[in-house]
Amino acid sequence: MANYHVVIIGGGGTGAALAHDLALRGIRVTVVERGEVTSGTTGRHHGLLHSGARYAVKDQESAKECIQENMILRKIAPGSFELNDGLFVAITEEDLAYYDEFMEGCAVCGIPTRTLTREEALRLEPNLNPEVKLAVQVPDGTMDAMRLPLRFFATAKHNGAVIKPFTEVISLNMEGKTVTGVHVRDHTTGKEYDIGADIVVNAAGPWAEKIARMAGVDVPVQPSPGVLVAVWGRYNNMVINRLHRSGDGDIIVPQRELSIIGTSSWVVDDPDQLEVPEEHIRLMYEKGAEMIPAIKHAKMRAAWSAARPLIGSRGATTGRELSRTFKCFDHADEGVEGFVTITGGKATTARAMAETTADVVVRKLGIDAPCRTREVVLLPHTAYYT
Amino acid sequence: MAEKIIQFKVFRYKQGDPEPHYDTFMVTVNERTTVLDALETIRRDQDGTLTFRHSCHHASCGTCGMRVNGREVLACVTNVMELGTSEVTVEPLQNAPLISDLVVDMSGFYETYSQAHMPLIRESEYLTESEVAEGVPFHMRLESCLECGLCLSACPVVGTDPDYIGPATLAAVWRVVQEPRGEDPEALLAWIDSEQGCWRCHAAMECTEVCPSNVDPGGAIMALRGELTRRKIGRLFGKA
Numbered sequence: 001m002a003n004y005h006v007v008i009i010g011g012g013g014t015g016a017a018l019a020h021d022l023a024l025r026g027i028r029v030t031v032v033e034r035g036e037v038t039s040g041t042t043g044r045h046h047g048l049l050h051s052g053a054r055y056a057v058k059d060q061e062s063a064k065e066c067i068q069e070n071m072i073l074r075k076i077a078p079g080s081f082e083l084n085d086g087l088f089v090a091i092t093e094e095d096l097a098y099y100d101e102f103m104e105g106c107a108v109c110g111i112p113t114r115t116l117t118r119e120e121a122l123r124l125e126p127n128l129n130p131e132v133k134l135a136v137q138v139p140d141g142t143m144d145a146m147r148l149p150l151r152f153f154a155t156a157k158h159n160g161a162v163i164k165p166f167t168e169v170i171s172l173n174m175e176g177k178t179v180t181g182v183h184v185r186d187h188t189t190g191k192e193y194d195i196g197a198d199i200v201v202n203a204a205g206p207w208a209e210k211i212a213r214m215a216g217v218d219v220p221v222q223p224s225p226g227v228l229v230a231v232w233g234r235y236n237n238m239v240i241n242r243l244h245r246s247g248d249g250d251i252i253v254p255q256r257e258l259s260i261i262g263t264s265s266w267v268v269d270d271p272d273q274l275e276v277p278e279e280h281i282r283l284m285y286e287k288g289a290e291m292i293p294a295i296k297h298a299k300m301r302a303a304w305s306a307a308r309p310l311i312g313s314r315g316a317t318t319g320r321e322l323s324r325t326f327k328c329f330d331h332a333d334e335g336v337e338g339f340v341t342i343t344g345g346k347a348t349t350a351r352a353m354a355e356t357t358a359d360v361v362v363r364k365l366g367i368d369a370p371c372r373t374r375e376v377v378l379l380p381h382t383a384y385y386t
Numbered sequence: 387m388a389e390k391i392i393q394f395k396v397f398r399y400k401q402g403d404p405e406p407h408y409d410t411f412m413v414t415v416n417e418r419t420t421v422l423d424a425l426e427t428i429r430r431d432q433d434g435t436l437t438f439r440h441s442c443h444h445a446s447c448g449t450c451g452m453r454v455n456g457r458e459v460l461a462c463v464t465n466v467m468e469l470g471t472s473e474v475t476v477e478p479l480q481n482a483p484l485i486s487d488l489v490v491d492m493s494g495f496y497e498t499y500s501q502a503h504m505p506l507i508r509e510s511e512y513l514t515e516s517e518v519a520e521g522v523p524f525h526m527r528l529e530s531c532l533e534c535g536l537c538l539s540a541c542p543v544v545g546t547d548p549d550y551i552g553p554a555t556l557a558a559v560w561r562v563v564q565e566p567r568g569e570d571p572e573a574l575l576a577w578i579d580s581e582q583g584c585w586r587c588h589a590a591m592e593c594t595e596v597c598p599s600n601v602d603p604g605g606a607i608m609a610l611r612g613e614l615t616r617r618k619i620g621r622l623f624g625k626a
Contacts, residue, residue: 035437035438036438036439036441037441038447039439039440039441042441043440043441043443044441044442044443047446079506081507082507082510082526082527083526084519084522084525085519085521123516123517124517124518124519125516126513126515127513142527144446144447144506144528145441146449147506166437168434187435187436187437188485188486189400189401189486190402230446237510237516237526237527238522255446255528256446256530257512257527260444273430302443302445302462303418304443304444304462306443380500380506381506382499382500385492385493385496
């Protein structure tokens with residue numbers, strides 16, 4: 001096989017999984033990231049290993065991706081997750097009215113469920129609102145938002161991939177309408193240089209549109225931030241979700257010695273302009289306390305925003321109406337060769353995003369190399385450094 | 387919300403520079419602004435070449451360890467106004483090789499730390515009275531240590547003896563002794579029962595002081611000494 005070289009722009013979860021996938025297929029890979037790896041959206045996400053149940057009614061494509069990937073990640077990244085499952089809790093009559101639709105959606109998407117009575121739910125999670133009517137157990141879990149992608153990076157690195165943090169893309173090098181590499185600045189030295197590539201993959205998440213514009217193409221990415229609030233203490237061991245349509249502050253993810261309440265959703269043009277509106281912090285406390293009343297007086301550890309890279313046309317208003325699925329764009333369709341964009345998706349589905357993208361890359365390179373990431377067990381996160 | 391202009395004095399260094407220097411940036415902060423928020427604002431609006439490590443923004447990844455006004459902290463949970471100074475000095479961690487600006491090389495730390503083989507998942511000590519859901523083996527949670535390196539930067543012994551195993555790794559060894567989870571505590575105890583191991587500590591307890599995640603490395607080191615002493619006395623009386 002010719003010694004093909006692929007440059008990936010973006011050191012988040014998607015870039016990590018893609019570097020791993022391509023390295024396993026025998027391709028030389030270089031990842032460039034303007035900051036530390038996982039310093040964009042990836043590190044800031046909720047830490048939820050999705051069962052897909054959150055999307056089982058309104059966004060079934062994403063729900064199916066989530067449950068499939070959830071099961072694969074348990075196999076390829078053992079020891080990385082708090083596998084305590086999750087509960088969807090009905091607190092009001094209105095929540096209860098959503099139950100049938102929810103169960104049907106989960107069944108269609110292949111998400112295993114177990115319905116619990118009020119008493120059973122309270123025995124599992126005694127801090128739940130005593131008003132709880134019933135609960136549904138699903139295979140949610142908690143992940144470490146940085147250490148899971150580090151396992152992908154570690155394994156990629158040990159298979160020959162080169163990871164370059166603090167290396168910012170200044171421009172794309174082009175010959176006519178073909179992208180031939182990237183021009184970068186190494187912020188640890190202040191020096192600029194070129195990296196040649198057979199294919200450049202834009203995996204810049206909410207910054208993907210900015211990168212695409214460098215090649216004169218447009219990708220429909222809508223940066224959609226949400227606020228998350230971490231409080232001290234674990235009030236639950238299982239992930240607690242509100243049994244209703246996706247809304248604000250309806251998921252509490254326990255993690256280490258913290259509980260993370262999220263999230264809200266709005267849209268911005270610039271993913272570097274992330275505010276943490278005071279009223280959103282209040283809303284997280286308020287909505288979180290509807291599921292677990294003790295949250296109301298929990299001591300705050302941190303509040304922050306993360307920008308989802310949703311696929312959607314401009315004009316979306318809250319981001320809630322946009323799908324959580326992902327899409328890979330081969331820009332040859334718009335007449336630009338050597339350039340591919342992957343965007344949308346979720347941390348839970350990063351491996352699938354990588355598989356789809358790597359399939360496009362090998363097809364473009366004209367080589368036959370199947371995906372192996374469903375089976376290969378990842379190295380521990382510490383191997384990224386050693 | 388009240389706002390204030392704060393002067394940030396930031397340590398700067400690029401590979402190849404003859405020596406480091408400090409740059410000054412003025413940043414408007416409010417009651418919620420953290421040191422990490424301020425650094426991101428500086429990078430976005432004033433100097434795009436500033437390098438620092440960060441990821442989760444809520445003290446769970448451990449990447450944004452640095453020294454703020456001379457003290458080891460995680461920048462993401464360090465509130466600027468609560469520092470109470472109109473000038474804030476930001477410097478990289480000590481006792482690790484400098485890469486650039488506020489970024490240090492953590493690979494030496496991980497070389498040692500990974501030898502403790504501490505599993506990332508432990509049994510959760512919270513809500514122990516509650517029932518465990520069907521299909522779930524036990525209430526589990528991620529270990530507390532964030533691998534942030536604050537304890538190594540603050541430790542006076544690490545500063546003078548680069549061969550010292552150090553507080554983070556010793557604390558990880560103690561966790562394996564407490565809950566082996568399939569690992570071999572005997573081999574680890576033999577490793578740390580040495581001059582560069584748990585006996586090297588001067589009990590300055592700076593590690594426990596700066597730990598952002600309740601690991602108490604100082605306490606763990608004392609516990610390891612206790613465990614080793616108990617075993618020695620046990621052997622002395624023939625009940626190893």
